[in-house]
Amino acid sequence: MRDSGPSGSGDVPTVLVRDAEGRDLLCFLEQLIPLDGSDYALLTPVDTPVSLFRLKDGDEPEPITTITSSEPILSVADVVLQEHDLTLVRSAVTLTVSGELDEPDPEDLEDEEEDEADEESETYELLVSFMVEKGEYGLYIPLDPFFVVARMVDGQAELVEGEDFDRIQPRIEAELDEREWPD
Incomplete structure (x- = not known):
């Protein structure tokens, strides 16, 4: 069974992401993707x-x-x-x-x-x-889905931005494509 994000159950977990300026964004946890020993979260804003x-x-x-x-x-x-x-x-x-x-x-x-x-x-x-x-x-x-990428560290979501985002984005997309089309 594929984990596709929010379902009709209403039990989708939420995560609070904070940027470098201290602003918060409450998001739904859509996917959790393990890469290089870290868990990366693919999130969509609640608002x-x-x-x-x-x-x-x-x-x-x-x-x-x-x-x-x-x-x-x-x-x-x-x-x-x-x-x-x-x-x-x-x-x-x-x-x-x-x-x-x-x-x-x-x-x-x-x-x-x-x-x-x-x-x-x-x-x-x-x-x-x-x-x-x-x-x-x-x-x-x-109109297109708006995704946020965060690294999960000790249960907290750390926003991935700048060079880190540029480095990790293609790998996350490849992992999602693989999940979408299993062999």
């Missing part, structure tokens, strides 16, 4: 991950990859999300949104993918857009 984009008329949305948690843009995003009974969380690894989100209809997503040619709209769905000073911004939900 919905979101990405911040700068919106420009007629241009593709531009991802904002570096932002401080005290940035005024995030304060405005907080207010806009509160209007939808959602909360912006400045988590480790990514921004997340907690609260009840409407799940997109998979058929609608397929139709949108067929209708639109730009790649960003196929991999992200706009959650909210808002104005800050004279610029327009949007929070987008990634």
Whole structure:
């Protein structure tokens, strides 16, 4: 039997991951992968991950990859999300949104993918857009699964990032492919 992550039972274990800046991210434990004498955890955030984009008329949305948690843009995003009974969380690894989100209809997503040619709209769905000073911004939900990799040490999850992540990612993917297609 293959361990495929969350099931209908609701008994999926959670793990708290902390980044170098002390921010936490609560995640579901999807897979545990032993490599080189260490256990690596493949995790998915409990809350919905979101990405911040700068919106420009007629241009593709531009991802904002570096932002401080005290940035005024995030304060405005907080207010806009509160209007939808959602909360912006400045988590480790990514921004997340907690609260009840409407799940997109998979058929609608397929139709949108067929209708639109730009790649960003196929991999992200706009959650909210808002104005800050004279610029327009949007929070987008990634449509592809968002995974976090952590090394398990004494029952604690240590975030794997930077060069460590670049080194271990291909090996984790190879292990997952092997689990997916047993001989």
